Amino acid sequence: MNITGLKPLYQCDEHDKIVMFAATGEMNKGTLVAISTAIGNTNVFQNTGTPPATPYQTVSTPFGGAPAYAYTVMGKVAGTVKKAGPTDACIGITLNDVRETNRFGENYRYRPTWDAAENDIVLIGQSVPIARRGIFSVDNIVGTAAAGSGFTASGGAFVPQVWSKSTSIGVFLTNEDADGYATIALGCV
DSSP: OOOOSBOSOOBOOGGGEEOSOEESSOBOTTOEEEEEEOOOOTTSOTTSSSOOOOSEEEEEEEOTTSOTTOEEEEEEESSEEEEOOTTSOEEEEESSEEESBOTTSOBGGGSOHHHHHTTTEEETTSBOOEESEEEEEEOOBSSOOOTTOEEEEETTEEEEEOOOTTTOSEEESSOOOTTSOEEEEEEOO
């Protein structure tokens, strides 16, 4: 298992996880994210007389170098997230890596499904689990983390700042260790 961005032991309630968004590109686990595109409420008719939109889109892609009639069909989640920036409303932290290919350049779409699953990887377009609240050990910190200081997001990374109720999305519970990890308490939305 590749441990970057987020250590595997964390504390998070299952009710504080969001699984209705896909990532717009490759991301490491432990990346702070914000909504990029959203869909309407799929649970109501919205007085239009038509059924609600589906949260999934079907995407057909060519199968390697095969002819155009040989393709694979994959469901794709319509709502997407991007790396959170300083002006974005951060909704949480990714719990899985988002990748398209493995370290040998082979596309996960054409590999056995367990290959991505055992490496905690979801494909671009698939739903990525996002934690809104919890306690995590992270290493993508821009600056020096100090226990008790707050943080905000920039490019999906954690930026330490003086804790403020209005601007901080969480607090550092520890200082950075020798490996560059610090424990945080996250409290998005």
